[in-house]
Amino acid sequence: MNKSQALVVDDEPDILDLLKITLGRMDVRAVTATTVAEAKRQLERNRFDLCLTDMNLPDGTGFDLLRHLNEHYPEIPVAMITAHGNLESAVAAMKAGAFDFVAKPVDLQSLRALVGSALKLRGRAPASDERAGVGTRLLGDSPAMERIRHLIAKLARNQAPVFITGESGTGKELAARLIHAQGPRGEGPFIAVNCGAIPHDLVESELFGHKKGSFTGATGDKEGLFQAAEGGTLFLDEVADLPLQAQVKLLRAIQEKCVRPIGTQHEVAVNARIISASHRDLNAEVEKGHFRQDLFYRINVIELRMPALRERPEDIPLLAEQLLGRLGRGQTDGTPASGMHLSAAAIEALKRHAFPGNVRELENILERATALTDGQRIEVADLYLTKGEPATTRPRAEEPVDDAVPLADYPGELETGAILGALEKAHWNRAAAARKLGLTPRSLRYRLARLGIE
Numbered sequence: 001m002n003k004s005q006a007l008v009v010d011d012e013p014d015i016l017d018l019l020k021i022t023l024g025r026m027d028v029r030a031v032t033a034t035t036v037a038e039a040k041r042q043l044e045r046n047r048f049d050l051c052l053t054d055m056n057l058p059d060g061t062g063f064d065l066l067r068h069l070n071e072h073y074p075e076i077p078v079a080m081i082t083a084h085g086n087l088e089s090a091v092a093a094m095k096a097g098a099f100d101f102v103a104k105p106v107d108l109q110s111l112r113a114l115v116g117s118a119l120k121l122r123g124r125a126p127a128s129d130e131r132a133g134v135g136t137r138l139l140g141d142s143p144a145m146e147r148i149r150h151l152i153a154k155l156a157r158n159q160a161p162v163f164i165t166g167e168s169g170t171g172k173e174l175a176a177r178l179i180h181a182q183g184p185r186g187e188g189p190f191i192a193v194n195c196g197a198i199p200h201d202l203v204e205s206e207l208f209g210h211k212k213g214s215f216t217g218a219t220g221d222k223e224g225l226f227q228a229a230e231g232g233t234l235f236l237d238e239v240a241d242l243p244l245q246a247q248v249k250l251l252r253a254i255q256e257k258c259v260r261p262i263g264t265q266h267e268v269a270v271n272a273r274i275i276s277a278s279h280r281d282l283n284a285e286v287e288k289g290h291f292r293q294d295l296f297y298r299i300n301v302i303e304l305r306m307p308a309l310r311e312r313p314e315d316i317p318l319l320a321e322q323l324l325g326r327l328g329r330g331q332t333d334g335t336p337a338s339g340m341h342l343s344a345a346a347i348e349a350l351k352r353h354a355f356p357g358n359v360r361e362l363e364n365i366l367e368r369a370t371a372l373t374d375g376q377r378i379e380v381a382d383l384y385l386t387k388g389e390p391a392t393t394r395p396r397a398e399e400p401v402d403d404a405v406p407l408a409d410y411p412g413e414l415e416t417g418a419i420l421g422a423l424e425k426a427h428w429n430r431a432a433a434a435r436k437l438g439l440t441p442r443s444l445r446y447r448l449a450r451l452g453i454e
Helices: 013-025 036-045 062-072 087-095 107-117 143-155 172-182 200-209 244-256 282-288 293-299 312-330 345-351 358-371 412-425 432-437 441-451
Strands: 003-007 028-033 051-053 078-082 099-103 162-165 190-194 233-237 273-278 302-305
Touching: 003 013, 003 036, 013 028, 013 107, 028 412, 036 062, 087 099, 087 190, 099 107, 107 312, 107 345, 143 172, 143 302, 162 172, 162 190, 162 244, 172 190, 172 233, 200 244, 244 293, 282 293, 282 441, 302 412, 312 345, 312 358, 412 441, 432 441
Parallel strands: 003 028, 003 051, 051 078, 078 099, 162 273, 162 302, 190 233, 233 273
Antiparallel strands: none
């Protein structure tokens, strides 16, 4: 393999020498330039695997060179050298297509990590979403899903923070996993955390770690999630649920690329890409004072919106087929569901359904249908879909569940309602209720435990 080569553009001799020496120790040959014009000439003469450019140059800016590279050499990752603390320039550079940024004075450890990640893109063909592993493919052939696949492939080639929006059940974590798997960090860890599930007094400990004895209950040293994601990706799901105090420290961690574990006086450098997500409108949360504007500005460098299922009804037949196959392989009582399929009328009914719970709701509907259907063909009546628009409020516990099954914000309550209705009619005899539902007692016990029904 030919030796890696980087184009380094800066008008400060000391910076050029430092970068040249550092790259040389990584077995990367540095070709230097001090102006935009000279950099363009070098690009015409040589093949480069990476470009490092200062923001301010005698005859233009780093943005001028970035635009030139994006237009004529889109395969070359570009990292911008910015002034210390100039967050706006760094964000603007990544919005314009920069791979990453490094701040002056240049931290050599961060620089080496950046160069290592960039070089992993060399000669790399676009990856398919199957690289993320079994069960993590983006299903659907609709134009909306084709756009999502294209954007994911593009986002995977840089290190800019990504903010994924979309309703619950649209696959935000799946999109984050695919961005990670298809990028240069794909071999590193993918650490996912639901920020809303962490008690507020433990958020800082979970994210940044702590030392033994730093607070009551700290019986040993604990590595934070930032450190656990070293060399990989940290996915902050439902980031809007973070308390304001933790948001301040998260902003510093992202901006400075270092964290301070609770109970220590020193900071630890971290190298993790940040992808965050929320089903809430963060602009509205900022206006309410619930989310810091500067943090939103930092994590929302690039936004990826996942489409709702009702926006792509043409994908429902394929999704349903795949979900039925998965449900068949996962039967808890050992009985296969191979051959289980939807009638044409059932498919049309699903296409007309609004799906407030999106793909998660579709899976729940099909799981219930496979449990309650006699035979292998699922009809419209087996889906228990309500007429008209789905309810927007959760049904009260005392409302009876009879022939009609109420819809709720969370599709798991559909199954809960059907099971509670059968139990009530069977006078809370589980064996009799299982027979009414067409389940084995073991399958009913599994569902009761999964749904948290005592």
